[in-house]
Amino acid sequence: MIPGHGSQQTTPAPYKLTINIINDHQKNHQQIISIELEAKAHVTFAGFIVQAKRNDDDIHQIIDDDGYFERLTNNTITKSCLSHIHNTWTHADGKPKTSVSARWIPNSQTFNGSLYFQATVVQVKQAYWNDIRSEPMYFYNGHRTDETTYSKLIGNQPIEMINNDTPKSFDIDYDQCSNRLCIGLANNDNDDENDNGNCIGSKSCRALINENEENDFSIQAKQSSSSSTANSYYSMAFSDDNRMGNDFVVDCLVNSNGRVMIDLSQNIGKSNKPLSRREKMDILQEQNGQFIDGIVHCNWRLKRQFRLGNKDYDISKQSYHIFLASGSFDSDGQENHKEYHDLKLRTSEPIDLSSITAGSLAQVNDLTVLIRIHGIHQFNHHDYYD
Structure with missing residues (x-):
């Protein structure tokens, strides 16, 4: 070669x-x-x-x-x-x-x-x-x-089986939530605002986002039978208020072939626009994506401080409302275009990500109580968020 x-x-x-x-x-x-x-x-x-x-x-x-x-x-x-x-x-x-x-x-x-x-x-x-x-x-x-x-x-050596020889079923790793910030997206379409907080305890979330370190994040998502043959996205947004618009977004994308990609985008008003390749290279320090046994895994590391448009972001000092959304997307081969979300939530209060440590577990648990924002209307590409 x-x-x-x-x-x-x-x-x-x-x-x-x-x-x-x-x-x-x-x-x-x-x-x-x-x-x-x-x-x-x-x-x-x-x-x-x-x-x-x-x-x-x-x-x-x-x-x-x-x-x-x-x-x-x-x-x-x-x-x-x-x-x-x-x-x-x-x-x-x-x-x-x-x-x-x-x-x-x-x-x-x-x-x-x-x-x-x-x-x-x-x-x-x-x-x-x-x-x-x-x-x-x-x-x-x-x-x-x-x-x-x-x-x-x-080598024909004995393998220790789990649960009386029952093969292990694959699921989102909820054990990580015992010592780090976790935000869960409920796997249903009810209007109950407590669903998202409860899905972590009941281990029934559609998607789970966690912060590994101050600027290191990951998303795990369990593909439903309907989404397993479609292009799906799971997005995390950083917002300085409780409304979407002029916000920074990280997108975990899995296409119908099972290829996992990490993309960056920006909410401008009610539309969502992918960042340029140069902007992504400047902000995204590390990325890794896998789709294994029906579970989507995305992990990424961001710069602690960066500028996007006319707005400065500082993950090490500022507090942000965290939004999590899921839905489907189309690709023209150059850019990925997200459709209106199927599910969406936000944290009820802004989160100081720099203060999240294993020693502040009580605070972490409080922050997993989320407010579900639910809306149903016909999707329009220029009206991505309500």
Whole structure:
């Protein structure tokens, strides 16, 4: 996977490979892998090549015939190298790119193996980065598992079962709410304002947002059967009052293929507008998204202080009303356009995010009592929030 031109760079690569698990409803819920190659900084790339590789310590070293790539972006193609069908994913042209995506599909629904994806990325003809790796993944009998369990299963070692040999059901992690701020979005469409506070205690939330650190947040959401085949969003907004408008928004997006993305947008009046790529790069320091066993996971880290339009934000000092909304979105390939929300809530009081610590648990519990704002009317793109 070494180009025949240019020189290999020794600096850290300004690109990353992100992988997620998809439960493919068209393939009897087979678990497949979505892959995104994207630039991490204000750069582009002209070419790339990606292949699946076995982990170095895996007893099954050959992977070329275990699965194949399917492209998701038009400026890429798949190739069959060394007589292995579609075992390579690469560029279709030399035009500048910021991100590309594909899927890797196991040939067998009982696939066993531990693997990662390796990329070589050409920024310009004279410079490239090699051996860019994704995180490893472990599969047993066609389903993702963790490294420890995989090693035991492959080695025929006994596995401790949970709840009298009942397989573990996957759900939102509510245990994290014992020592950090959690905000829950109820999984129903009632007008009871207590539903959102109670859904944490009853472990029945549609979505759960928590603050890991002062500027580090995450959303977990359980896809409903109706939303599992649609493009869905779960959004968190920072507002200095209890009305939406001129506010900063973080969007956790999962499309119908199970690809998870984190986007930034701004409420301007009653409309919602995605931020520019440069604005996102300036504000968003880290991001990670996965869709595993029906649960959407988004994690992101923001700059503590930033300016958006004519407004300054300071997560370390200012208090904000926190809004959480869910709904569906459309994409034109360049921007994501959110439709009117299905569910929405806000905190009853502004929250000083810098004061949320494990020692202030009582205050955290008080703050999970939320006011539900519910409205039903025909959606209009320029009337996103009521």
